[in-house]
Each structure stands twice: as C-alpha cells, then as structure tokens.
Amino acid sequence: xxxxxxxxxxxxxxxEVRDLTVTFPARSRHPAFTALxxxxxxxxxxxxxxxxxxxxxxxxxxxxxxxxxxxxSRGSVKLHGRELTAMRADELRRMRRHMQFVLQNPYSSLHxxxxxxxxxxxxxxxxxxxxxxxxxxxxxxxxxxxSMDPAIMDRYPHEFSGGQRQRIVIARALAVNPDFVVxxxxxxxxxxxxxxxxxxxxxxxxxKLKLSYLFIAHDLAIVHEVCRKVAVMYRxxxxxxxxxxxxxxxxxxxxxQMLFDSAPVLDPSLQRQRLRMPPPEPATLAAGHPDSACxxxxxxxxxxxxxxxxxxxxxGVSCRYRPA
Amino acid sequence: MTASxxxxxxxxxxxxxxxxxxxxxAVxxxxxxxxxxxxxxxxxESGCGKSVTARAIMRLAPEGTRxxxxxxxxxxxxxxxxxxxxxxxxxxxxxxxxxFQDPMTSLNPVIxxxxxxxxxxxxxxxxxxxxxxxxxxxxxxxxxxxxxxxRADDYPHQFSGxxxxxxxxxxxxxxxxxxxxxxxxxxxxxVTVQAQILRLLLRLREERGMSLxxxxxxxxxxxxxxxxxxxxxxxxxxxxxxVDDIFRAPTHDYTRALLAAVxxxxxxxxxx
Numbered sequence: 001x002x003x004x005x006x007x008x009x010x011x012x013x014x015x016e017v018r019d020l021t022v023t024f025p026a027r028s029r030h031p032a033f034t035a036l037x038x039x040x041x042x043x044x045x046x047x048x049x050x051x052x053x054x055x056x057x058x059x060x061x062x063x064x065x066x067x068x069x070x071x072x073s074r075g076s077v078k079l080h081g082r083e084l085t086a087m088r089a090d091e092l093r094r095m096r097r098h099m100q101f102v103l104q105n106p107y108s109s110l111h112x113x114x115x116x117x118x119x120x121x122x123x124x125x126x127x128x129x130x131x132x133x134x135x136x137x138x139x140x141x142x143x144x145x146x147s148m149d150p151a152i153m154d155r156y157p158h159e160f161s162g163g164q165r166q167r168i169v170i171a172r173a174l175a176v177n178p179d180f181v182v183x184x185x186x187x188x189x190x191x192x193x194x195x196x197x198x199x200x201x202x203x204x205x206x207x208k209l210k211l212s213y214l215f216i217a218h219d220l221a222i223v224h225e226v227c228r229k230v231a232v233m234y235r236x237x238x239x240x241x242x243x244x245x246x247x248x249x250x251x252x253x254x255x256x257q258m259l260f261d262s263a264p265v266l267d268p269s270l271q272r273q274r275l276r277m278p279p280p281e282p283a284t285l286a287a288g289h290p291d292s293a294c295x296x297x298x299x300x301x302x303x304x305x306x307x308x309x310x311x312x313x314x315x316g317v318s319c320r321y322r323p324a
Numbered sequence: 325m326t327a328s329x330x331x332x333x334x335x336x337x338x339x340x341x342x343x344x345x346x347x348x349x350a351v352x353x354x355x356x357x358x359x360x361x362x363x364x365x366x367x368x369e370s371g372c373g374k375s376v377t378a379r380a381i382m383r384l385a386p387e388g389t390r391x392x393x394x395x396x397x398x399x400x401x402x403x404x405x406x407x408x409x410x411x412x413x414x415x416x417x418x419x420x421x422x423x424f425q426d427p428m429t430s431l432n433p434v435i436x437x438x439x440x441x442x443x444x445x446x447x448x449x450x451x452x453x454x455x456x457x458x459x460x461x462x463x464x465x466x467x468x469x470x471x472x473x474x475r476a477d478d479y480p481h482q483f484s485g486x487x488x489x490x491x492x493x494x495x496x497x498x499x500x501x502x503x504x505x506x507x508x509x510x511x512x513x514x515v516t517v518q519a520q521i522l523r524l525l526l527r528l529r530e531e532r533g534m535s536l537x538x539x540x541x542x543x544x545x546x547x548x549x550x551x552x553x554x555x556x557x558x559x560x561x562x563x564x565x566x567v568d569d570i571f572r573a574p575t576h577d578y579t580r581a582l583l584a585a586v587x588x589x590x591x592x593x594x595x596x
Contacts, residue, residue, distance in 0.1 A: 054514035055485065162370075191369040191541055192585040199587075218514050221587035248589065262519035263589060264544030268567045271548030279520045 012081060013042035014212045015066065015180055020075035022058075022065050022236075035061045037236045038306070039075070043180070046206065048213040050223035050244070052259065053233030054282065059216045062233070063182040066214065067099055068092055079180060097127045100173035104185035106165035110157040116143070116168055117153035123175040142171040145208075146201060163194035167201065174205065184216045199226055220263050224248060232256045234282070234321055242315030252317045258282055286324035294319035330357035331502055331535050332381070336395035339373070339380045343389040350376040352559035353395070358503065363529060363536035365546030365567065367582070368556035374539045377556070378505045381537075382422060383412055400502060418448050421496035423489070425508035430492055431480040437491050438464075438476025441498060448499045463494040467524060486517035490524065497528055504529070507539045522549060543586050547571065555579045 020039040026032040036058045043049045051059050064070035066077050068084050077084045079098060087095065103109045110119055120139045124130055130138050140150035146167040157165055166186060173181055183202070187195040199222065205211060217223050223230055223244070230247050232240040232255065240253040251257045258280040265271050288294060290301040296309045296319050307320045339351035351373045358364050366374045376386075383404065385391040397404040404415065424430050432440055438460050445456040457476070464472035467490040480488060489509060496504055506525060510518040526549060529536050538550055546553055546567060553570045555563040555578065563576040574580045 054516055192582060192587075193369065195587070196585045219587070220515065221589050224589055225587045258516060260589070262516040264518075264522075264542075264547055266543055266547055266571060266583070266586060266588060268547045268571055271544075273548075275519075275523055275526055275548040279523045280516045282516055 014045045014047075014080065015041075015043040015214070016076070016078040016081075017041050017066060018076040020062065020065055020077065021073050022061055022070060023073040035236050036065060036072075039065075039233075039236075039238055041231055041238065041241065043212045043214060045179070045212055046210045047229065048206070048215050048227040050227030050230040051214060051216045051233060052218060052220055052223050052230060054218060054259075057233040058236040059218075059233055060184055061236075063101070063184050063214060063216055067096075067101060067182055069101075097129065097176040098178050099180045099182070100176070100178040102166075102169055102173050102181060102183045102186050105189050106162050106169050107189070109169055110165055112157055115154050115156055119157075119168065120153070120172055120175055123172060127176045129176045138175070142175055143168075145174060145205070146171045161194075162190050163197060166190065166194075166198055170198075170201065170205070174209070177209075178211070180212045180214075182214045182216070185218070186215075187222060188217065188219060195222065202226065220248075220259060232259065234285070235287075237318060237320065239318040239321055240316070242312070246312060246315040250312075250315070252311055252315075254322055255282060255285060284323055285321040288320050288322060295322050329360055330398075331360045331400050332358040332537075333398040334377075334381070334395070335398070337377065337380055337397060338392075338394035339376050340392040340394075341376065341386065341389050342392065350559055351380060354556075354559075354561055355395075356554055356561065356564065358535050358537060360502070361529075361533045361535060362552070363538060363550040365550040365553040366537065366539045366556060367541065367543060367546060367553055369541055369582070372556040373559040374556045375507050376559075378422070378507055378537060378539055381505065382416055382420060383407075384416075417444070417501070418499040419501055420503045420505065421499070421501040422505040422507065423492050423496045423509045425511050431488060433480055436477050436479055437483065441476075441491075441495055444495060444498055459498070460494075463498055464491070466497075466528070467491070467494045468520070469494075484517075486513055486520060489513060489517075489521055493521070493524065493528070497532070497534075500532065501534065503535045503537065505537045505539070508541070509538075510545060511540070511542070518545075525549065543571070543583060555582070 018040050020036055022036040024033045024035055039062055041049060051062060053059050061070060065072050072085060079095060084092065084095060117136065117139050120142055121135050124135055124138060139153050143150045143153060148164065148167055187198050190198065206213065215223065215226050227244055230244050231238045232247065232253065234255040240247055240256045247256065251260050262280045265274065291299065293299050294307060298305065300307050307318055308316055309319060310316050335355045337351055337354045341348045341350050354377055366377065368374045380391065380393055381397055393405055399415065399420065404412065438457065441460040441463060442456040445451050445459055451459060460476055461472045464476060469475050469487060469490055483491060510521050513521060522545065525536065528534065538546060540546060550567050553565060553567050554561045555576065557578050563574065563579045570579065574583055
C-alpha cells in the first residue's frame, strides 16, 4: 500500500521543504504580509521534527503549506521525492493519503452529529482505501490501534472525554495509512496526565507504523519529550534548528533564549527568582539588514548567502532578529 | 502566611450543579482560608471542581444551570451565601474580582476597550465620564499596555491575546478588590506572554496588598506565584501544603501522579 520507498532511496528524507514562503497580498488598508519566509527543513522516515514558537509565528501556516492546504508564493515541498507544489489537483488528491493532519481542539474537530464509525469511514470512502464490505472491520482495527474499545463505534463524540476524542481524531488521520502526519498542538487542550497518554500513543504508533511527524507546539517541554529534532520559529522564519539536545542545552538565537527563560520551572524558589527578573520582550528583536555585517560578521548582501550559520554539525541559527 | 486574619474563610462548601440534563455534585465539602495579602494556588485537572469552587465564592453559576450551594463562605466579616443578590452585586467586582481563562469571550466585541472599562468604573465607583476615562487610561498603563490613551479607543479584536488578558486584569483591578480570583489566567497564552502576565499579577499583588486565588492545571504556573497550594480532585481538596512542600515532598498519591505527568525541560525523554 505504501508507495515511495521503492521510488526514492530509503535514506533520503520523507519530507523535504525548501525556501517555503507564503505571502498574503495587500488588502485595502492592510499591507501585504509575509507569513512564512524561506522555511527549510527535512523530516526523515520515522522521525519527528518539533516546531516551536509563539502564536502568530507561522507554525500552523507551515503545517498547512506543507500539506498544500495553503497557497504558497515560493519554494518547494517534496514528499517521497515528489514535488507537491506543482502537482495537478487529482494527483495531489491521491498524494493526500500519505499525509494527514491532527488538529489541536478535539472538541471542534469531530462532527457532533456523526457517529465515531461514520467519522472514521469518511476517509476510507474518499480515498477508496478498503472495499465497503470491510468498512466496519477497518473502523474496529483503527479504534484498537488507538487503544479504544471497538464497541463504541456507534456512539457520538459528546459521549467522550477530550483525551478519548483526540484518540479518535488520531484514528481518523491514520485511516488511510499515511506515512506523514502533521500534529498541530495535539495535546495543548488536554490535562497533563491525558497529555502524557496521548504522547505515549503517538510514540507507539510511530514505532508500529514508521510514521514521520511534524509536531507543532508552543510548549517547549512537550516538544522535548516527543521530538529528537526541533526548529524554532519567529515572525515566519526558522531562527534556530538542530537536535533537541543541541537546541535545549545550548540555545543560541536570542529568541530561543527568550523562550527558555519564559518557561516556568517546577522549583518554587528558582521560579520566584525568575519572575523577579525583567519580562522577556520578543518585540525588542530587530530583523537586521543584509547590507550591514550580521551578528556573525558576514555581510549577506555581498556574500549572497542565506542569513544562516552552522554553530555545530546539524545545529544552525539565523543571524536575523537580534536585540537592536 | 498566617491564617489568623483570613480575608476569606470557606467551610464545608458544597456545590450541586442542576441543569436540564443532569445533577452534578461538583464540590463536595471544601474548606480553606486565604489570608490578607496571601496568594493561594488551586491545582487539579478539568472537572475537579476548582473553577466551580471559585464561582461559588462569587455565587456565579455556569451558563444554563442553577447551582445549589451549601456550607459557608465568610469574606471580610460577612457571610456571602445568605446575602441578597443586590448586596452580592456590590461584593462582586468591587471586593472580589475575577479573571477568566478566555480573553476572547470575556470582552464585548463591538464596544471599545476603553468604553467597557469606563462603564464599569461609572457603575461601581460613580466616577463621571471624563474622570472615568482618565482612570481607564491609568489602569491600562498600570497593566503595561503601551500608548494607553490611544489604545483605549481600539476594539478587542485589535488586541493580541496577551494584551486582551491585560485588559481583563485592568478591569478586575479597577475597583481595587481585596481578593482577585484568577481562573487559568494564562492557559490560552504563549510562554513568553504567560511570563509577562504572571509578572504583572505578582507586581499588582505586591503593590496593592491584594489576596490572590490562582486556579490552574499547571504546576509551573503556581510555582513562583503562591505561598500555599490546595490540590483538588473529585470535588475535594486532597492535599493542602506550602508551595515548597508540595514540590519537595508531595504526600498524596494524586499530587505525585500530577507532578510526575508534567513534562519537564530538564529530563531527557525517549524521543525518536
């Protein structure tokens, strides 16, 4: 069922995103707005890339642009080595079964008037994934996959807790056997103990099904538990990228440092001290100019290089957005 | 720290929520004190009764329901539960103020932020139009809103989530309350904005000697903010201790389970 492995070498990344840029055009009184600027990353098979940053930084737009749910202005997105941005609509529709979306709010992402079985059958019909005779069997399989009792399939969403609903949303994403799932704040609406259960479910599904995740979250601690690699977004750009240990042990971009300084610590006396320090103000970071020397002493307009610097193998940081 | 002079003293509080569909005993006998100037955290998962407890003190019912309250709520020498609704309205907002989680839905979208605060000031303090506006601008300035005189003429949708929460805090402190109840005040916000709001609450509390009841599911939020913590589960307080003791040596199994589930930055997980 899963294509791709035969089409490209197994060691090439499953998802390759290059220079992804999304600009919303100017409208009457609002000037044009660049929501994403030159976003570049890879996700290997079976790997998770965490995407962190404050709301409005472009995390969700990145997820939508990668899935071709958002029109892009420039750049390239490849899945299984195939370019998605230039694909015809019918071809893209066939590719959609390889890439799925899990959204934040399990209360609004399930149709209240549809039974669980109806919800889970819908993607099977759209993608003709199994024959109609096998629908209920497949729905039962999916519910078992997310550790829910198949007997509940004829019930409605309101009968379930937030954590159970998120399991159903995950089951729906997995219905067509995707290789790649964008999880947009999948646990931020849940209690901490439920969060831990969903995180462990995502882990076990990844192991079982060799899934790749783009895991979008504003919570640094969750990303730390879920991901091995992480990218930090600020004003539509990736400002730092590396393994979780590189970025968490040695945050190098001023915005990343601000994020870490803001996260509460579970130590009352330490946290009291932190709250007495001046508040983090991301707004004080200025973009910088390509005609002048950057924080690393390079003039990018002259060298015509991207505003990006490797500080360690696999650990990169942008020289844009520094304290003015 | 001492409970010798509590501004709020709650004893055996019960709350039964009666809606068209069902009857739920949401709070099943809760007792606690909050001293003058003290900050107390209430931590628990959704459905544990922490928000219903806070609303019971204000005698507010969740939308579409009626709440039957039992026990006693003693606030600054007055018993709140038997009080008339008119007298209660005077306590609400003026003596006890509340900040809710969702800054989107707590403001009227079609009225400017300044006009909403002016209105509250006129009703509660009897200030005239011009005096009310001057006080509104002063309040917006105190909660850290830049260019407060201009921003007062903006509508809620023109503010970011963090700025809207600041507006709600400005409304809450507008009548100089003795007790501020903050119910998940930073849950919808980013971590940098959360840090700013927590610092603001801490500063206002210290400047005004205000008591704070801080309700959250997040142990990280209470860590640096309160002196004592009550952990709630199933409509009851299952553990009550100083904030240092709760983090150092939680005694109840439920508290331990909650603390263990909090994802931490200093613990390397098993991520693929």
